[in-house]
Amino acid sequence: MTVLSTHGLVARYGDFQALYGVDIDVAEGEAVALIGANGAGKSTFLRSVMGLLAVKPEMVRLEGQPIGGTPTDRMVQKGVAIVPEGRRLFTGMSVEDNLRVAIDQADRLGRKGGWTLERLHLLFPILKEKARTGVQNLSGGQQQMVSIGRALLSQPRVLLCDEISLGLAPKVIREIYAALPEIRAQGTALILVEQDVGLAQSATDRIFCMLEGRVTLTGASSVITREQIAEAYFGGSHAVV
Amino acid sequence: MQWFDALIQGILLGGMYAQYALGMALMFGVMRIVNVSHGDLVILLSLIGISLASSFGWGPFTVMVALVPLAIALGWLLQKAVLNKVVGDDPLPSLIATFGLSIALQNMMLQIWSANSRSLPGGGIESQSIQIGGIYVGLLPVMVLVFATGLTWGLDLMLKRTRFGRALRAASADVEAASMTGINARAVYASATAIAVGILGFAAVFQSLRSTVAPADGGAQLIYAFEAVIIGGMGSVWGAFIGSMVLGISQAIGFRIDPGFGVLAGHLVFLLVLAVRPQGLFGKV
Ligand SMILES: Nc1ncnc2c1ncn2[C@@H]1O[C@H](COP(=O)(O)OP(=O)(O)OP(=O)(O)O)[C@@H](O)[C@H]1O
Ligand SMILES: [Mg+2]
Numbered sequence: 001m002t003v004l005s006t007h008g009l010v011a012r013y014g015d016f017q018a019l020y021g022v023d024i025d026v027a028e029g030e031a032v033a034l035i036g037a038n039g040a041g042k043s044t045f046l047r048s049v050m051g052l053l054a055v056k057p058e059m060v061r062l063e064g065q066p067i068g069g070t071p072t073d074r075m076v077q078k079g080v081a082i083v084p085e086g087r088r089l090f091t092g093m094s095v096e097d098n099l100r101v102a103i104d105q106a107d108r109l110g111r112k113g114g115w116t117l118e119r120l121h122l123l124f125p126i127l128k129e130k131a132r133t134g135v136q137n138l139s140g141g142q143q144q145m146v147s148i149g150r151a152l153l154s155q156p157r158v159l160l161c162d163e164i165s166l167g168l169a170p171k172v173i174r175e176i177y178a179a180l181p182e183i184r185a186q187g188t189a190l191i192l193v194e195q196d197v198g199l200a201q202s203a204t205d206r207i208f209c210m211l212e213g214r215v216t217l218t219g220a221s222s223v224i225t226r227e228q229i230a231e232a233y234f235g236g237s238h239a240v241v
Numbered sequence: 242m243q244w245f246d247a248l249i250q251g252i253l254l255g256g257m258y259a260q261y262a263l264g265m266a267l268m269f270g271v272m273r274i275v276n277v278s279h280g281d282l283v284i285l286l287s288l289i290g291i292s293l294a295s296s297f298g299w300g301p302f303t304v305m306v307a308l309v310p311l312a313i314a315l316g317w318l319l320q321k322a323v324l325n326k327v328v329g330d331d332p333l334p335s336l337i338a339t340f341g342l343s344i345a346l347q348n349m350m351l352q353i354w355s356a357n358s359r360s361l362p363g364g365g366i367e368s369q370s371i372q373i374g375g376i377y378v379g380l381l382p383v384m385v386l387v388f389a390t391g392l393t394w395g396l397d398l399m400l401k402r403t404r405f406g407r408a409l410r411a412a413s414a415d416v417e418a419a420s421m422t423g424i425n426a427r428a429v430y431a432s433a434t435a436i437a438v439g440i441l442g443f444a445a446v447f448q449s450l451r452s453t454v455a456p457a458d459g460g461a462q463l464i465y466a467f468e469a470v471i472i473g474g475m476g477s478v479w480g481a482f483i484g485s486m487v488l489g490i491s492q493a494i495g496f497r498i499d500p501g502f503g504v505l506a507g508h509l510v511f512l513l514v515l516a517v518r519p520q521g522l523f524g525k526v
Contacts, residue, residue: 050421076423088418090411092476101411104404105423154423 002063003028003189004049004080004158009059009068011041011048018044020213024191026158031180031190033200033221036210037233042193043085045210046160049191050082051075062158077109081156083164085193087147089135096131098146102153113155114186120149123179141172148176158189165196177203197229211235247493249378255489256386257451259482260444261462262469263392264437266481270470271400271413272433274324275336278343279466280459282319282438285346286312286445287454288354291361301363301446309442316438320431328416328430343459350456358453367450385447389482392440397478399436409433413476468511474524483522487514 005025011018018041026032034042048055051072060068062078070078090098099117106113121128124145130138135146144164151159165173173196180203184190194200200207201221209217209232217224217232261283268274289311290304299307323342327334369380400406412419412426419426448454448462465488473484488507495506514521 052417052420071425072417072420073423073425076421082421084418084421088415088421090414090418092414093407093410097407097410101407101419101424102422104407108404109423111423150422 001028002026004191005061006045006049007059007061009045009048009055011044011053011055013044013053018213019048022210022213022215024208024215026189026191028157028189029184029187030206031184031192031204032206032208033204034191034193034208034210035195035197035200035229035233039212040210041213042210043162044213046082046084046162046191046193049160050080073105076105076154076156077111079111079155079157080160081151081154081158082160083144083147083151083162085162087143089143089146089150091134091136093135094132095127095135095138095146098135099127099149099153102150106154111155115152115155117153120152123182124149124175139172141168141176144168144172144176148179152183156188158191159183160191160193162193163195164192165194165199173199197226209233243497244494246376247497248490249376250382251490251493252486253378253382253386253489254493255486256382256389257444257447258465258469258488259389259393259485260385260440260447261466262473262481262485263389263396263478264440264444265466265470266473266476266478267396267433267437269467270475270477270481271409272328272430273330273332273413274328274430274434275332275339276319276324276437277336277339277463278319278346278459279339279441280462280464281343281346281350282312282315282459283441283445283448283462284454284456284459285350286315286442287361287449288350288359288456290445291359291449291454292354294361301361301366301450304361305443305446308445309439312442312445313435313439316441317431317435319438320427320434324434325427325430347456347459354456356455356457358455359449360453361446361449363450381447381451385451388443388447389485392443393478393482396436396440400478405429405432465507468507471521472511472514474521477521477523480521480523487522 002025006022009019009022022045036042047053049060051070055068057066057068067078126142127145127149130142135143164176192200192204204221207219207221207224208215209229211232217228265279268276286308290308293299293307294304323338324335327338367381370377371380371383400410408424408429412424412429416426469484469488470481472487473480487510491510492503492507496503
């Protein structure tokens with residue numbers, strides 16, 4: 001069943017139009033990848049869905065209900081969470097306090113779900129060990145785990161992840177991607193923005209490729225070929241599988 | 242003995258400054274909102290308290306019970322009506338908005354209460370003294386210090402241990418990321434400013450008990466609060482408390498050197514801290 005879908009999503013920064021009618025959808029427990037070159041509009045897409053950019057209500061639907069442009073804190077209440085580009089942790093606060101903020105708010109907003117601090121510690125044991133450490137003193141991979149953990153503690157039905165592998169060592173990337181199946185097993189839908197095409201293909205069911213604010217290719221991750229992706233990535237004919 | 246006495250007087254004076262500074266520590270130190278009308282709010286609340294006391298014959302603590310909730314409401318309104326419209330990474334809009342508010346408040350107070358100095362009758366507590374460890378100190382300054390310590394302790398605990406405190410620290414660190422975790426930053430800020438101005442309700446009672454107040458006096462309170470927060474270090478509530486002590490002690494010692502040098506000594510120590518340790522005594526680099 002489709003959980004989240006966008007319909008002709010347009011977004012702009014002032015006079016500059018960044019998205020030209022994007023249609024993307026994700027089902028319960030499904031993972032889709034959003035790939036594309038720098039500046040294609042991937043982050044803009046996630047930010048638009050999250051209510052961080054002004055969009056029309058009908059452009060974003062959650063289980064069919066129009067929710068586009070809902071203020072971000074209310075979007076969390078509805079069950080959409082984001083692991084933002086650059087992690088965006090609360091500097092000066094400990095790992096535990098960063099996570100507690102999300103627990104506090106989920107509690108306040110009446111969101112229920114299976115994610116607890118204990119379960120997160122099983123998923124990423126290092127977060128327990130570093131509970132009292134200031135997040136600014138963590139390695140990049142550890143910070144990314146906090147950012148993912150913080151989003152999960154909002155008990156999302158849809159999780160948006162913006163380049164969670166960026167700048168991390170291959171071993172750490174594997175560790176983080178190994179957590180995704182458990183997140184999906186919870187029924188959570190995933191939209192992964194990812195620069196590493198191989199990684200995107202192996203971790204998701206479907207792929208959407210963006211170029212200059214448009215989706216230029218969609219298809220099953222296991223079927224799509226490197227050649228198709230290369231073409232969709234850099235332009236040429238707009239192939240659809 | 243003379244210097245020891247100055248030290249004690251300085252600490253007690255620091256207690257009064259801490260009551261001004263705590264709200265500033267919350268607004269400027271944590272939320273990065275520059276509230277130029279901070280001192281004028283102390284004066285406004287003092288004058289309201291004095292009027293309440295004379296109209297109803299209330300004692301200072303009855304006035305306090307009425308004034309603190311009023312101050313909380315005033316703070317909430319200030320954030321909702323003015324500051325939420327100008328918050329952001331840039332402190333300039335809040336500075337300009339509250340600068341205008343400061344002038345408006347001063348003129349309004351002049352209109353209502355005239356330029357005369359007034360004070361709150363304390364029913365005798367202002368002249369009582371108690372003996373602590375062989376020296377006599379005024380009861381009122383000791384009470385001021387006790388209240389200041391209690392308020393600092395409570396505020397620090399609230400920031401560290403409560404849901405509200407965590408939400409406020411998160412919103413101050415990254416307001417957009419805070420919204421991504423479900424925080425309604427405007428509501429959190431409105432409550433925080435309500436608390437900051439609420440503390441000024443206590444300060445107003447003590448300020449008008451220990452000296453006189455007049456509509457134009459707010460500037461000094463603003464400067465002392467600001468200096469205390471900078472000396473102590475941004476973002477630290479106990480830092481602001483210690484900063485207030487440093488300011489009070491500097492002024493008391495300066496006063497012993499030369500009565501005209503007291504206030505200036507405080508400013509010089511402030512400048513010294515700014516030059517040597519710009520992040521403040523307790524600030525993180
Ligand atoms: N705040 C902004 N103001 C104006 N233009 C912006 C802003 N943010 C992004 N853009 C522009 O919008 C377009 C899409 O940017 P976006 O960040 O969504 O790309 P992206 O696909 O996430 O790229 P990357 O892989 O580099 O993260 C780019 O042309 C970018 O320059
Ligand atoms: Mg991006």
